[in-house]
Amino acid sequence: MIVLFTDFGSDGPYTGQVQARLYQQAPGVAVINLFSDLVPYDIQAAACLLPAYSAGFPPATVFLCVVDPGVGGSRPGVVVKADGCWYVGPNEGLFALLVRRAGRVECWQLPDPVGVSSSFHGRDVFAPAAALLATGAMVDAKAVSAVCLDQPDWPDDLFRVCYIDRFGNAITGVRAAMLDTSQLLSVNGHRLKSAQTFSGVAPGDAFWYENSNGLVEFAVNRGRADQVLGIDVGTVISL
Amino acid sequence: MIVLFTDFGSDGPYTGQVQARLYQQAPGVAVINLFSDLVPYDIQAAACLLPAYSAGFPPATVFLCVVDPGVGGSRPGVVVKADGCWYVGPNEGLFALLVRRAGRVECWQLPDPVGVSSSFHGRDVFAPAAALLATGAMVDAKAVSAVCLDQPDWPDDLFRVCYIDRFGNAITGVRAAMLDTSQLLSVNGHRLKSAQTFSGVAPGDAFWYENSNGLVEFAVNRGRADQVLGIDVGTVISL
Amino acid sequence: MIVLFTDFGSDGPYTGQVQARLYQQAPGVAVINLFSDLVPYDIQAAACLLPAYSAGFPPATVFLCVVDPGVGGSRPGVVVKADGCWYVGPNEGLFALLVRRAGRVECWQLPDPVGVSSSFHGRDVFAPAAALLATGAMVDAKAVSAVCLDQPDWPDDLFRVCYIDRFGNAITGVRAAMLDTSQLLSVNGHRLKSAQTFSGVAPGDAFWYENSNGLVEFAVNRGRADQVLGIDVGTVISL
Numbered sequence: 001m002i003v004l005f006t007d008f009g010s011d012g013p014y015t016g017q018v019q020a021r022l023y024q025q026a027p028g029v030a031v032i033n034l035f036s037d038l039v040p041y042d043i044q045a046a047a048c049l050l051p052a053y054s055a056g057f058p059p060a061t062v063f064l065c066v067v068d069p070g071v072g073g074s075r076p077g078v079v080v081k082a083d084g085c086w087y088v089g090p091n092e093g094l095f096a097l098l099v100r101r102a103g104r105v106e107c108w109q110l111p112d113p114v115g116v117s118s119s120f121h122g123r124d125v126f127a128p129a130a131a132l133l134a135t136g137a138m139v140d141a142k143a144v145s146a147v148c149l150d151q152p153d154w155p156d157d158l159f160r161v162c163y164i165d166r167f168g169n170a171i172t173g174v175r176a177a178m179l180d181t182s183q184l185l186s187v188n189g190h191r192l193k194s195a196q197t198f199s200g201v202a203p204g205d206a207f208w209y210e211n212s213n214g215l216v217e218f219a220v221n222r223g224r225a226d227q228v229l230g231i232d233v234g235t236v237i238s239l
Numbered sequence: 240m241i242v243l244f245t246d247f248g249s250d251g252p253y254t255g256q257v258q259a260r261l262y263q264q265a266p267g268v269a270v271i272n273l274f275s276d277l278v279p280y281d282i283q284a285a286a287c288l289l290p291a292y293s294a295g296f297p298p299a300t301v302f303l304c305v306v307d308p309g310v311g312g313s314r315p316g317v318v319v320k321a322d323g324c325w326y327v328g329p330n331e332g333l334f335a336l337l338v339r340r341a342g343r344v345e346c347w348q349l350p351d352p353v354g355v356s357s358s359f360h361g362r363d364v365f366a367p368a369a370a371l372l373a374t375g376a377m378v379d380a381k382a383v384s385a386v387c388l389d390q391p392d393w394p395d396d397l398f399r400v401c402y403i404d405r406f407g408n409a410i411t412g413v414r415a416a417m418l419d420t421s422q423l424l425s426v427n428g429h430r431l432k433s434a435q436t437f438s439g440v441a442p443g444d445a446f447w448y449e450n451s452n453g454l455v456e457f458a459v460n461r462g463r464a465d466q467v468l469g470i471d472v473g474t475v476i477s478l
Numbered sequence: 479m480i481v482l483f484t485d486f487g488s489d490g491p492y493t494g495q496v497q498a499r500l501y502q503q504a505p506g507v508a509v510i511n512l513f514s515d516l517v518p519y520d521i522q523a524a525a526c527l528l529p530a531y532s533a534g535f536p537p538a539t540v541f542l543c544v545v546d547p548g549v550g551g552s553r554p555g556v557v558v559k560a561d562g563c564w565y566v567g568p569n570e571g572l573f574a575l576l577v578r579r580a581g582r583v584e585c586w587q588l589p590d591p592v593g594v595s596s597s598f599h600g601r602d603v604f605a606p607a608a609a610l611l612a613t614g615a616m617v618d619a620k621a622v623s624a625v626c627l628d629q630p631d632w633p634d635d636l637f638r639v640c641y642i643d644r645f646g647n648a649i650t651g652v653r654a655a656m657l658d659t660s661q662l663l664s665v666n667g668h669r670l671k672s673a674q675t676f677s678g679v680a681p682g683d684a685f686w687y688e689n690s691n692g693l694v695e696f697a698v699n700r701g702r703a704d705q706v707l708g709i710d711v712g713t714v715i716s717l
Contacts, residue, residue: 001262003255009644010249010488012513013531013691016481020510023479024536027508030266032259035251040645041700053252058263069700072675118675120690166248167279197311197357212359213252222280222308240501242494249488269505271498274490292491297502405487406518436550436596451598452491461519461547 002031002134003057005050006066006122007038017123018064025131038163039233041069043093044154045162048173050087051098052213057085064122064130065089072118077110077125078149079133079141086133088126093150100156107149108141161187161218161235168224170231171217176210179239187218187237188230198222241270241373242296244289245305245361246277256362257303264370277402278472280308282332283393284401287412289326290337291452296324303361303369304328311357316349316364317388318372318380325372327365332389339395346388347380400426400457400474407463409470410456415449418478426457426476427469437461480509480612481535483528484544484600485516495601496542503609516641517711519547521571522632523640526651528565529576530691535563542600542608543567550596555588555603556627557611557619564611566604571628578634585627586619639665639696639713646702648709649695654688657717665696665715666708676700 008014068090080087082102116124158173195207203222211217218225247253285306307329319326321341355363397412434446442461450456457464486492524545546568558565560580594602636651673685681700689695
């Protein structure tokens with residue numbers, strides 16, 4: 001199974017071009033579009049979401065991960081094997097938290113691309129590599145130490161909003177297991193209690209809860225937390 | 240074939256997580272994303288769209304249906320078999336009109352979920368059930384009478400806008416077969432005639448017509464009905 | 479492989495209905511959603527994008543192409559075979575540039591549809607034809623001369639914005655191979671130089687470049703060209 005974790009959008013044309021390339025080079029392999037609306041340029045947010053949303057997939061799943069403001073520049077592409085799953089993408093910090101938390105990590109650096117576009121490595125570099133890995137082959141890449149990965153000095157938990165979902169819920173970069181459910185969280189002047197789920201509070205009330213992938217999320221029962229709380233991607237939260 | 244009829248959005252991450260679960264538990268079964276942008280919380284609108292848009296699918300199609308403001312609360316999950324197709328989702332009224340119109344109906348109540356998320360039963364409860372049904376197996380569920388289904392006192396035809404499509408067309412909850420094409424319909428101060436299709440009126444003109452799934456729809460030839468008429472989901476219409 | 483090139487949107491319900499029809503009539507054939515957000519009614523823009531974005535697909539790929547303001551009127555449906563690939567859709571000009579540039583072209587006219595919707599030929603007429611072609615069968619259609627195709631008097635290169643992508647990049651209808659990279663391009667009062675890729679200019683700077691499908695595209699390094707330059711689909715550009 002190949003899982004797409006990108007900022008490409010699902011309407012066109014980038015996700016479709018990647019899927020076409022994957023289909024041609026790995027026919028019969030299922031392709032799942034997990035995220036296609038990661039926030040462009042916000043690598044740190046994506047780096048927080050990746051370990052949370054890639055958890056639970058079966059061994060040998062291949063994650064094609066692209067939030068890639070440096071495309072066409074000198075940043076190399078990498079292949080990471082972490083706890084049995086493969087991750088392919090640009091070396092710009094996206095894998096930093098994944099690798100930090102993984103039990104077993106191996107890394108490879110992809111060769112400098114030749115004869116491909118300078119603006120769409122998702123299609124021309126990473127998709128071919130992902131297709132090879134998904135079919136059980138190895139890519140032409142140089143084994144390197146995990147210290148070669150771009151590992152910015154980012155905290156383990158990011159106290160800000162990383163993603164607003166279709167319902168207006170605000171997903172943060174904080175693992176809920178790091179907090180006690182009795183703790184209040186502050187965001188944009190609001191102090192919020194936790195609840196187990198939406199129906200645990202009155203309609204219209206805001207709260208925080210552990211979302212279905214283990215992250216702290218702000219929500220409003222039958223409403224939009226982004227509007228009710230006046231928050232957006234990047235809004236800082238605090239204890 | 241498994242058909243998704245949800246408010247999850249196609250960009251991420253919910254539809255992808257459901258598709259991954261379906262793929263793992265029912266590999267080889269096609270998954271079609273019919274609606275992923277149903278209006279959140281508007282169960283009545285979705286209940287009107289469901290029989291119209293699920294018509295014509297082959298027997299044994301499994302519809303995974305989720306508009307689920309009560310997730311995590313006490314509402315049970317249900318499996319409905321109506322005229323040969325399966326429907327899986329929360330028991331909050333979504334199946335009311337489908338069942339009312341079906342010739343033959345059977346129902347099962349899913350057991351209370353244990354050890355799963357309290358906010359994403361689409362992935363953790365309904366997808367596994369849909370996968371089982373799609374592979375020809377039966378789910379672990381208690382046969383119940385159809386009267387156990389949440390059946391609000393909703394009219395057979397809903398005289399309001401239920402969905403705005405990408406073109407700005409306004410799909411209502413009224414079956415066109417209930418009207419005569421000579422009837423005028425009123426919406427937000429406009430009185431509109433019917434036409435058979437877009438090119439039946441002048442560019443810029445608004446009209447109503449029987450859409451390709453049998454519902455009354457407001458449209459504008461080469462324009463957006465939502466903007467031209469000033470209407471949105473919820474806007475009331477009348478004869 | 480069947481490739482969708484439409485204005486249907488990926489969220490619902492049109493792309494899903496087409497995919498369901500394709501799956502039923504051509505099970506096992508991969509369906510790729512290349513574009514589902516082409517600009518409604520803007521056939522000329524889509525006609526410029528089609529040859530650029532259909533290039534590179536393997537022989538016998540079937541493109542289902544729908545930007546169809548005339549649906550339900552008298553415009554016929556056509557099948558075009560151009561340089562080994564199939565194209566199915568309405569005869570409203572969408573194939574004009576593709577055919578003009580192709581080395582070898584054959585055309586067929588689909589019979590007038592009977593007993594189908596008058597507003598959704600993508601599902602009821604073109605999808606069944608595409609499914610047949612994808613399975614190696616021929617459609618029931620009359621061979622006609624390519625001069626039967628609607629061929630508006632459009633320039634080979636369209637000096638305006640044809641599509642804004644998710645990042646705010648503005649794709650034009652101009653083939654980059656027609657320009658020299660030393661040329662400046664004017665758009666909305668801005669005179670812009672070319673660069674090879676995003677990282678070739680400073681963050682926040684606007685430029686034009688040859689995008690990954692050979693078209694001239696306006697972009698801003700780590701920013702949105704549509705907002706920075708104040709441009710939208712339709713904005714004219716000039717040398």
